[in-house]
Structure formats: structure tokens, C-alpha cells
Amino acid sequence: MDMTHSKKNTTLEYWLALASVEGLGSVRIRRLIARFGSVQAIFEAELPEIARLPSFNPVLASRILTVSGNFPTFRERLDALENQDVRVMCLEDPDYPAPLKNLPDAPGILCRVGTLTGIGDRCVSIVGSQKPSIEGIELTLSLATQLALAGFTVVSGLATGIDTYAHSGALAGMGKTIGVVGTDLSSIYPGRNNPLAMKIYEHGCLFSEHPFPTAPSPGNLVQRNRIISGLSIATIVIEARKTGGAMHTARYAQRQDRSVLACRWDTGHTQREGPQELIGTGAFPFAPTEVDKVIDVLTHPERLETYVSGTISEQMGLFEE
Missing domain, CATH: 3.40.50.450 (Rossmann fold)
Structure with a gap:
């Protein structure tokens, strides 16, 4: 896998990448972070490591790792949202609403205007x-x-x-x-x-x-x-x-x-x-x-x-x- 993206992507871009994966969802994202330690580390994992986690499979693991090639698109999307005055927050953002933060199914990404x-x-x-x-x-x-x-x-x-x-x-x-x-x-x-x-x-x-x-x-x-x-x-x-x-x-x-x-x-x-x-x-x-x-x-x-x-x-x- 190309590892160059890991040096230049922001935390928010990694979260946006996970949010783009069909069928992943916030509960599974929390499970991934618990296993690998950070959103960046998820994209540095090998496919079998992800696939064997509870409620995961090779197809879903493949989707996760495939989106790592789309980071320029995610960057463009964040720029477009910023131009529309949309504040995009991830769970690690200090401005993320505190009442939501500790819920097991809290959205990984939350947009606010x-x-x-x-x-x-x-x-x-x-x-x-x-x-x-x-x-x-x-x-x-x-x-x-x-x-x-x-x-x-x-x-x-x-x-x-x-x-x-x-x-x-x-x-x-x-x-x-x-x-x-x-x-x-x-x-x-x-x-x-x-x-x-x-x-x-x-x-x-x-x-x-x-x-x-x-x-x-x-x-x-x-x-x-x-x-x-x-x-x-x-x-x-x-x-x-x-x-x-x-x-x-x-x-x-x-x-x-x-x-x-x-x-x-x-x-x-x-x-x-x-x-x-x-x-x-x-x-x-x-x-x-x-x-x-x-x-x-x-x-x-x-x-x-x-x-x-x-x-x-x-x-x-x-x-x-």
C-alpha cells in the first residue's frame, strides 16, 4: 500500500474517508479505533487484520483500504464545505457536542451551519x-x-x-x-x-x-x-x-x-x-x-x-x- 498519504493527511480527512465507506457506520469505526489506536493507523493496517475483527469481513475491509486512494477528493470536499460555511467536526474535535461524544453510536463526522x-x-x-x-x-x-x-x-x-x-x-x-x-x-x-x-x-x-x-x-x-x-x-x-x-x-x-x-x-x-x-x-x-x-x-x-x-x-x- 502507498504509505505517502500518512504524512500529509489531517485527522479530519481520515475521519471523512471512514465516513465515505458504505456499510461501515459509527459503531464499527469505534471498534476499529479501539483495535488500531487511531484513525491513521486503520489505513496502515493489513486487510486480514481488519477483516477478522467482529462484525467485519474481507469485503468491508477492502472498501476501507480502497478509499485511501481518494484523499485528494476528500480534501476537495472539505474545502467545498468550508466555502459554504459548513463546520465539519470529527469525534476528536474539541467543538464536537459533548452530549453526543460518549454515545456508542455517535456520528464519526458531524456537519454544522x-x-x-x-x-x-x-x-x-x-x-x-x-x-x-x-x-x-x-x-x-x-x-x-x-x-x-x-x-x-x-x-x-x-x-x-x-x-x-x-x-x-x-x-x-x-x-x-x-x-x-x-x-x-x-x-x-x-x-x-x-x-x-x-x-x-x-x-x-x-x-x-x-x-x-x-x-x-x-x-x-x-x-x-x-x-x-x-x-x-x-x-x-x-x-x-x-x-x-x-x-x-x-x-x-x-x-x-x-x-x-x-x-x-x-x-x-x-x-x-x-x-x-x-x-x-x-x-x-x-x-x-x-x-x-x-x-x-x-x-x-x-x-x-x-x-x-x-x-x-x-x-x-x-x-x-
């Missing part, structure tokens, strides 16, 4: 149906606005429905909001949300794990949900079918040991079965009229944790200092 550069510990995601009820829309706008006024950053997926109203409510509260997309940052989906994406750019930021041109696909949209939940201290589900995308976000949040809150509706239809199921598995329930309660437990996380653990009653928790 927008004015919000520091991602702190006051991010809350609001997710739900693409076809919400009027009551669901009103609750989302109220909740997002109140969260923004309370100093939280609202995270969502820039989809139609609840996502759109979550971002809009945060902006109405003069707050910050983060949109996580399942495409590359030049291909906002759905296209009708391009004006909203521009507002988020001005008052927050947009994230994507796709540094190369990427069309929307069901798989990518599901995968981006782990970033939405991973950036957030809590995920709030407004309305969702049991099989809806918002349920994926909630399950990612549970696996990431993040809090999940779900609206408890008095009247039932298919768009409200998801929150009810989450409440049945331990999500913090709140009524549509209890926005203040949500703000309270997010501002004082110990009350939420105490309630969910069942150690004392919710009523006692509300009287804690």
Missing part, C-alpha cells in the same frame, strides 16, 4: 406526528415558546408537523433551536421548510452527519433521531402513532439514559397511542394544560428522576426545594 456554536446541557427535544391535531399544534407552540423563554434550546428534526411547530415556537420565544436533518445540509427535506431552515440558521444551528450529497431515505431519517435525542437532556413526545418516527427518537432517548416525557391526552386516536405506550413504560406523563409542570421538572431534573424512579409521589416532588 448556523450561529449557535456551543451546545450546552439545556437542550430539550420536542418530536411528534407529521399530521398533528389542532390541540397538538397548540401544545407544541406553547411548550416550545415557554422552554425558549426559560433558557432551553429546542431540538427537533425539521420535518412537517410537530417538528416545524417546535422550531417555530422556540423562535417565537426569541430562543435558540437546533434542527437535525437526515440529508446533507444543502438538501433540506422537506423543501417547503427551507425558509424555516434559514431562520434556524440565524437563531441556532443545523446538524447533519452526512458530509457528502445525501438524499432523504427512511433509514437516514430514523438514524438522525439518535442525534436529536442524544443532544438533549430530555425528549418530549406530543402526538405519535405507535410506529411513528417520534417513537424511534423516544426509544433512542431511553437507550441513551435520557429522560422521556409524553403527553397524556384525555381523548384517544391513533396519533396519541404512542405517548400512551411510552407512559406505560415509564415516560413522565403530563396533560396538555401542564406546560408549567414540564418546565418545572426540566428546570429541576431531580424532581423528574424522583418521580420516574417511584421513590416518592409526584406530589411530594413538587414541594422539594
Whole structure:
């Protein structure tokens, strides 16, 4: 193998090379680094060394080593993204969002545009149906606005429905909001949300794990949900079918040991079965009229944790200092 590339490529270029390998994924990349010690050392390995690792094979190993011939292309791509004001970060970057960094499936590469550069510990995601009820829309706008006024950053997926109203409510509260997309940052989906994406750019930021041109696909949209939940201290589900995308976000949040809150509706239809199921598995329930309660437990996380653990009653928790 030509070893000359090892002296002139940056760490980010090595990460971008790994991100370009079809079928590799962030979990396997972590496994490679654990075995070889660094991203550069991966490209200096022999094919059998990679192929015999758990969940690897000769085909995947060959793909990894083959992309080492494409470093000029990766350099050009990084230059193009920089010219578009896209900040490209790898897991080793000090600016990589801390809430995501330790997740086992954290994206190896994360692209960001927008004015919000520091991602702190006051991010809350609001997710739900693409076809919400009027009551669901009103609750989302109220909740997002109140969260923004309370100093939280609202995270969502820039989809139609609840996502759109979550971002809009945060902006109405003069707050910050983060949109996580399942495409590359030049291909906002759905296209009708391009004006909203521009507002988020001005008052927050947009994230994507796709540094190369990427069309929307069901798989990518599901995968981006782990970033939405991973950036957030809590995920709030407004309305969702049991099989809806918002349920994926909630399950990612549970696996990431993040809090999940779900609206408890008095009247039932298919768009409200998801929150009810989450409440049945331990999500913090709140009524549509209890926005203040949500703000309270997010501002004082110990009350939420105490309630969910069942150690004392919710009523006692509300009287804690």
C-alpha cells in the first residue's frame, strides 16, 4: 500500500474517508479505533487484520483500504464545505457536542451551519406526528415558546408537523433551536421548510452527519433521531402513532439514559397511542394544560428522576426545594 498519504493527511480527512465507506457506520469505526489506536493507523493496517475483527469481513475491509486512494477528493470536499460555511467536526474535535461524544453510536463526522456554536446541557427535544391535531399544534407552540423563554434550546428534526411547530415556537420565544436533518445540509427535506431552515440558521444551528450529497431515505431519517435525542437532556413526545418516527427518537432517548416525557391526552386516536405506550413504560406523563409542570421538572431534573424512579409521589416532588 502507498504509505505517502500518512504524512500529509489531517485527522479530519481520515475521519471523512471512514465516513465515505458504505456499510461501515459509527459503531464499527469505534471498534476499529479501539483495535488500531487511531484513525491513521486503520489505513496502515493489513486487510486480514481488519477483516477478522467482529462484525467485519474481507469485503468491508477492502472498501476501507480502497478509499485511501481518494484523499485528494476528500480534501476537495472539505474545502467545498468550508466555502459554504459548513463546520465539519470529527469525534476528536474539541467543538464536537459533548452530549453526543460518549454515545456508542455517535456520528464519526458531524456537519454544522448556523450561529449557535456551543451546545450546552439545556437542550430539550420536542418530536411528534407529521399530521398533528389542532390541540397538538397548540401544545407544541406553547411548550416550545415557554422552554425558549426559560433558557432551553429546542431540538427537533425539521420535518412537517410537530417538528416545524417546535422550531417555530422556540423562535417565537426569541430562543435558540437546533434542527437535525437526515440529508446533507444543502438538501433540506422537506423543501417547503427551507425558509424555516434559514431562520434556524440565524437563531441556532443545523446538524447533519452526512458530509457528502445525501438524499432523504427512511433509514437516514430514523438514524438522525439518535442525534436529536442524544443532544438533549430530555425528549418530549406530543402526538405519535405507535410506529411513528417520534417513537424511534423516544426509544433512542431511553437507550441513551435520557429522560422521556409524553403527553397524556384525555381523548384517544391513533396519533396519541404512542405517548400512551411510552407512559406505560415509564415516560413522565403530563396533560396538555401542564406546560408549567414540564418546565418545572426540566428546570429541576431531580424532581423528574424522583418521580420516574417511584421513590416518592409526584406530589411530594413538587414541594422539594
